[in-house]
Amino acid sequence: EIVLTQSPATLSLSPGERATLSCRASQSVSTYLAWYQQKPGQAPRLLIYDASNRATGIPARFSGGGSGTDFTLTISSLEPEDFAVYYCQQRINWPPWTFGQGTKVEIK
Amino acid sequence: QVQLQESGPGLVKPSETLSLTCTVSGGSISSYYWNWIRQPPGKGLEWIGYVSYSGSTNYSPSLKSRVTISVDTSENQFSLKLSSVTAADTAVYYCARHSSRVPWFDPWGQGILVTVSS
Numbered sequence: 001e002i003v004l005t006q007s008p009a010t011l012s013l014s015p016g017e018r019a020t021l022s023c024r025a026s027q028s029v030s031t032y033l034a035w036y037q038q039k040p041g042q043a044p045r046l047l048i049y050d051a052s053n054r055a056t057g058i059p060a061r062f063s064g065g066g067s068g069t070d071f072t073l074t075i076s077s078l079e080p081e082d083f084a085v086y087y088c089q090q091r092i093n094w095p096p097w098t099f100g101q102g103t104k105v106e107i108k
Numbered sequence: 109q110v111q112l113q114e115s116g117p118g119l120v121k122p123s124e125t126l127s128l129t130c131t132v133s134g135g136s137i138s139s140y141y142w143n144w145i146r147q148p149p150g151k152g153l154e155w156i157g158y159v160s161y162s163g164s165t166n167y168s169p170s171l172k173s174r175v176t177i178s179v180d181t182s183e184n185q186f187s188l189k190l191s192s193v194t195a196a197d198t199a200v201y202y203c204a205r206h207s208s209r210v211p212w213f214d215p216w217g218q219g220i221l222v223t224v225s226s
Contacts, residue, residue, distance in 0.1 A: 001169075034212045034213075036213070042218070043202055043216035043217060044153065044202075045216070046212055046213065046214040046215075049210070049212045055212075055214060087152065087153055089153075089212075094166075095155075095157075095168055096154075096155050096169065096170070099152055099153040099154070099155070100152070102152050
C-alpha cells in the first residue's frame with residue numbers, strides 16, 4: 001500500500017498570501033495524484049487531478065505540480081473561502097486508493 | 109448535474125451490520141463506478157470500495173472480509189453493507205463517483221454520520 005505523507009499538518013497564513021502544500025509518496029505514483037479540498041461539514045471536492053490539471057470550475061489560483069514521489073499544491077493568493085483542509089490521493093497502485101492525512105490551511 | 113445522496117441509519121449496534129444506500133439523481137448510474145469512502149470524526153479519508161454499473165466490485169483489502177457493495181440500476185442506487193461493526197467503524201460515510209475517463213472521485217455525496225454504539 002502506498003503511503004502519502006502531507007506537510008505541514010497546519011499552515012497558518014493570511015488572506016492574500018501564497019500557500020504551498022506538500023504531498024510525498026512512499027513510492028512513485030508517476031502523475032497519478034489528485035488534490036481535494038474539504039471545508040467543515042462538507043464533502044471533499046476535487047481540485048486537481050493527474051498532478052497538475054484543474055478540475056472543472058476550479059479557479060486559476062490553484063495549481064498543482066510534481067511527479068514521482070513529490071507533489072505540491074499551490075494557492076497563489078489565498079481567498080477567505082480557501083481556508084480548509086486539503087488532501088492528496090493516489091491511484092497508481094490500488095486497491096486500495098489511498099489519501100494523505102491532510103493539511104489544514106487556517107487563518108493567521 | 110449529477111447529485112449523490114446517502115441514506116440509512118445513523119446508529120448501529122456493535123456486532124451488527126451497517127447498511128447504507130446512495131441515490132444518484134440528475135444522471136444515469138450506467139457507465140460509471142460508484143464508491144464508498146469514510147472519514148472517522150476528526151480524521152482522514154479511507155476508501156472502502158466500489159461497484160461498477162455492471163455489478164463488478166473492488167474492495168479495500170483491510171475491509172474486504174466485511175464489505176459488500178451492490179448496485180440497483182433500476183433504482184439508480186448502490187448500497188454498502190459492513191458487517192460485524194465496532195466503534196472503530198464510527199465515521200461519516202460518503203458515496204462518490206469515478207469513471208474510466210475521469211478516474212478520480214467526483215462528485216461526492218454530502219455524507220452521513222454513522223455511530224456504532226450500544
